[in-house]
Amino acid sequence: MKRSSFILLHTCLTVLFFSCFLCSAQRKTIDQKVDSVLRLMTLDEKIGQMNQYNGDWDATGPITKDGDKQNQVKKGMLGSMLNVTGVDHTRTLQELAMQSRLKIPLLFGQDIIHGYRTIFPIPLAEAASWDLDAIEQSSRIAAIEAAAAGIHWTFAPMVDIARDPRWGRVMEGAGEDTYLGSMIARARVKGFQGKGLGNTDAIMACAKHFAAYGAAVGGRDYNSVDMSLRQLHEIYLPPFKSAADAGAATFMNSFNDLNGIPATGNRYLQRDILKGQWKFKGFVVSDWGSVGEMIQHGYAKNNYEAAKLAANAGSDMDMESRSYIQNLAKLVKEGKVSTNVIDDAVRRILKKKFEMGLFDDPFRFCNEEREKAQWNNEINLKIEREIARKSIVLLKNDLVQGSRLLPLQLSRIKGQQSSEPAKIAFIGPLVKSIKDHLGFWSYDWPDDTARVSSLWDAFEHRLQSQAKMFYAKGCNIADTSRAGFAEAVDAASQSNIIIMYVGEARDMTGEAKSKSNLHLPGVQEELIKAVMATGKPVILLIGAGRPLIFNWAADNVSAILYTWWLGTRGAEAIADVLFGDYDPSGKLPISFPREEGQIPIYYNHYNTGRPATSDSDRFYRSSYLDLSIYPKYEFGYGLSYTTFQYSDLKLSKKRIKANEKIDVSLQLSNTGSYAGEEVVQLYLQDRFGSVVRPVKELKDFQKINLKPGESKIIHFTIDKEKLSFFNDQLRWVAEPGEFVLMIGSSSKDIRLKDEFELVSRE
Numbered sequence: 001m002k003r004s005s006f007i008l009l010h011t012c013l014t015v016l017f018f019s020c021f022l023c024s025a026q027r028k029t030i031d032q033k034v035d036s037v038l039r040l041m042t043l044d045e046k047i048g049q050m051n052q053y054n055g056d057w058d059a060t061g062p063i064t065k066d067g068d069k070q071n072q073v074k075k076g077m078l079g080s081m082l083n084v085t086g087v088d089h090t091r092t093l094q095e096l097a098m099q100s101r102l103k104i105p106l107l108f109g110q111d112i113i114h115g116y117r118t119i120f121p122i123p124l125a126e127a128a129s130w131d132l133d134a135i136e137q138s139s140r141i142a143a144i145e146a147a148a149a150g151i152h153w154t155f156a157p158m159v160d161i162a163r164d165p166r167w168g169r170v171m172e173g174a175g176e177d178t179y180l181g182s183m184i185a186r187a188r189v190k191g192f193q194g195k196g197l198g199n200t201d202a203i204m205a206c207a208k209h210f211a212a213y214g215a216a217v218g219g220r221d222y223n224s225v226d227m228s229l230r231q232l233h234e235i236y237l238p239p240f241k242s243a244a245d246a247g248a249a250t251f252m253n254s255f256n257d258l259n260g261i262p263a264t265g266n267r268y269l270q271r272d273i274l275k276g277q278w279k280f281k282g283f284v285v286s287d288w289g290s291v292g293e294m295i296q297h298g299y300a301k302n303n304y305e306a307a308k309l310a311a312n313a314g315s316d317m318d319m320e321s322r323s324y325i326q327n328l329a330k331l332v333k334e335g336k337v338s339t340n341v342i343d344d345a346v347r348r349i350l351k352k353k354f355e356m357g358l359f360d361d362p363f364r365f366c367n368e369e370r371e372k373a374q375w376n377n378e379i380n381l382k383i384e385r386e387i388a389r390k391s392i393v394l395l396k397n398d399l400v401q402g403s404r405l406l407p408l409q410l411s412r413i414k415g416q417q418s419s420e421p422a423k424i425a426f427i428g429p430l431v432k433s434i435k436d437h438l439g440f441w442s443y444d445w446p447d448d449t450a451r452v453s454s455l456w457d458a459f460e461h462r463l464q465s466q467a468k469m470f471y472a473k474g475c476n477i478a479d480t481s482r483a484g485f486a487e488a489v490d491a492a493s494q495s496n497i498i499i500m501y502v503g504e505a506r507d508m509t510g511e512a513k514s515k516s517n518l519h520l521p522g523v524q525e526e527l528i529k530a531v532m533a534t535g536k537p538v539i540l541l542i543g544a545g546r547p548l549i550f551n552w553a554a555d556n557v558s559a560i561l562y563t564w565w566l567g568t569r570g571a572e573a574i575a576d577v578l579f580g581d582y583d584p585s586g587k588l589p590i591s592f593p594r595e596e597g598q599i600p601i602y603y604n605h606y607n608t609g610r611p612a613t614s615d616s617d618r619f620y621r622s623s624y625l626d627l628s629i630y631p632k633y634e635f636g637y638g639l640s641y642t643t644f645q646y647s648d649l650k651l652s653k654k655r656i657k658a659n660e661k662i663d664v665s666l667q668l669s670n671t672g673s674y675a676g677e678e679v680v681q682l683y684l685q686d687r688f689g690s691v692v693r694p695v696k697e698l699k700d701f702q703k704i705n706l707k708p709g710e711s712k713i714i715h716f717t718i719d720k721e722k723l724s725f726f727n728d729q730l731r732w733v734a735e736p737g738e739f740v741l742m743i744g745s746s747s748k749d750i751r752l753k754d755e756f757e758l759v760s761r762e
């Protein structure tokens with residue numbers, strides 16, 4: 001070895017040694033500190049740390065009106081509070097905690113699901129961007145704003161896989177796919193926790209709801225979940241594992257029972273998998289009241305039993321059920337819960353408080369100046385608008401008399417020769433909506449109506465006098481009255497083009513918002529028909545928190561954008577996309593069913609013994625006599641104003657051993673006339689396995705930006721990890737055999753295909 005290489009190696013090893021040493025010294029210090037606090041604590045004080053209450057305010061000031069809660073804080077009988085926001089409020093409560101014997105600081109948690117002051121697209125919409133950097137950035141900004149308001153901890157990300165759009169909470173997650181969901185889980189945890197706990201702009205993430213909450217039977221919220229362990233491990237757990245690997249500080253368990261055992265009392269989930277196999281070092285908080293709810297489940301006889309079952313199963317903190325605070329001391333005295341269980345839970349909680357730096361300075365998140373600086377942060381709002389644009393999905397943009405309606409061009413709308421301004425009618429119950437843009441799980445700020453624009457405002461601002469704008473609401477979102485139709489038809493008749501904005505209200509999708517009917521609510525589809533009957537060109541915007549059903553419109557309207565709920569600058573983002581400032585690039589993160597009767601419908605199903613190749617194959621795959629086998633819009637679907645061509649697929653090898661890799665390359669070209677982004681999706685099918693394998697599974701993707709005429713060579717790597725699955729022994733294995741490789745623009749629109757073989761296990 002050359003002397004210079006030796007010196008380099010030596011230096012690297014020395015640096016590595018000292019950084020490891022320092023790390024472990026630091027870790028030890030925190031562990032030692034935790035132990036020294038723990039040694040001072042009485043049993044009651046320990047149990048207090050495992051207790052979390054909701055904040056509720058006295059009419060006269062930012063202090064909880066419940067005198068009992070105040071006393072408990074002063075006595076050190078409370079570890080954390082939720083829904084306490086703002087430097088003022090958190091400081092007041094932290095001051096009370098500082099009156100307790102051991103002065104253990106409180107943790108303030110809050111549902112920062114898609115932004116705090118700057119509201120970002122709902123998570124399902126953001127997932128449609130398939131842009132991991134953007135998603136990490138929105139979580140980063142949410143954390144910065146929330147931390148500046150005294151918050152230490154968000155109850156996000158929700159990483160539940162959801163294959164059922166009837167489930168109201170589908171809006172909170174990343175959709176139906178395990179791989180996409182896992183990537184997004186990691187991005188969100190990284191975003192929330194930033195450079196690491198201990199920085200005053202980092203808040204603790206909480207992966208929820210552990211586990212399988214998204215598979216509630218019938219999509220009915222809080223319902224039971226019954227599934228094979230293989231499905232649990234293969235489909236539902238990986239996003240949680242990804243969040244844990246990304247360093248999520250906490251987990252929240254869930255309301256549902258899993259195969260008969262409530263998740264809150266589920267030892268297998270919390271002790272064996274999370275804290276055992278995954279070596280998770282953070283703590284688990286229950287969902288709201290879920291410890292006590294084990295009584296209604298019929299699993300615990302009373303609160304005493306509920307506390308015993310939950311604590312022994314590894315639920316470290318009780319959110320709001322008071323089962324722990326009222327029963328754990330007795331349970332310990334009676335030998336039903338060991339002090340080891342208590343100490344382990346408290347250690348985990350204290351450790352996070354130390355890591356957050358709260359023992360050094362309990363008020364380090366209480367800084368008025370920082371709070372003020374983040375209040376109306378224009379940079380954050382600008383980023384929000386960019387992410388909102390990326391989340392919009394173009395479902396349809398057909399040719400109408402030789403040209404497409406989108407992007408909008410005023411000269412074309414009014415006719416090239418006309419000297420009159422273009423006439424645009426805005427019709428639909430969402431055109432003047434403001435709050436709906438914010439979606440469910442967002443805070444209502446008193447100045448929202450001034451801060452958030454309606455679509456009408458955004459267009460008015462943009463068009464000034466370049467176009468004449470007409471407005472008709474047409475109908476309410478959910479009413480059955482058609483009284484406004486005539487006015488809508490009149491507005492349409494006076495215009496050259498119509499922009500219709502229909503959908504749900506923001507509170508129709510969310511927690512406890514499961515629905516059996518996913519059709520456009522009320523008479524909105526009829527309104528579309530009435531307006532379409534004028535023969536004028538219509539652009540349809542659909543705002544919603546979940547996939548809706550709108551078959552007539554889908555088949556008859558020539559331009560449709562799915563705009564979800566896009567956040568504070570949502571209306572501006574929609575206008576940007578309509579005018580072509582940004583070429584839509586969103587892809588659906590969940591299949592859109594044709595009818596509710598098709599649910600659950602998802603792309604990565606098994607083949608069955610009778611795979612259908614078309615709707616006429618009636619004796620084949622689980623088809624219905626009265627429905628297509630295909631969803632209305634498939635997973636990964638989304639159009640662009642430009643066109644992309646896929647070519648030159650090359651695999652570096654066609655046969656690999658398990659320790660080898662394949663380089664997959666292809667050329668992507670922008671063959672249209674707009675700059676745009678394409679999400680290139682890589683799917684694999686394992687032809688034969690010791691258990692049956694899905695028809696295809698997303699294993700990788702890249703979002704590529706190309707100018708018109710530009711081409712790029714894109715590379716993917718196939719390795720053992722991508723070929724592995726859980727076998728019937730729940731072992732993660734790659735089995736030798738043939739694989740089909742598919743590169744597509746959606747899960748259905750496969751553009752390139754090849755095959756390769758794995759020839760060894762190791």
Ligand code: BGC
Pocket residue numbers: 082111155208287288511
């Ligand atoms: C929800 C959780 C949420 C908690 C606190 C519960 O009802 O299921 O997701 O974090 O409330 O608001």
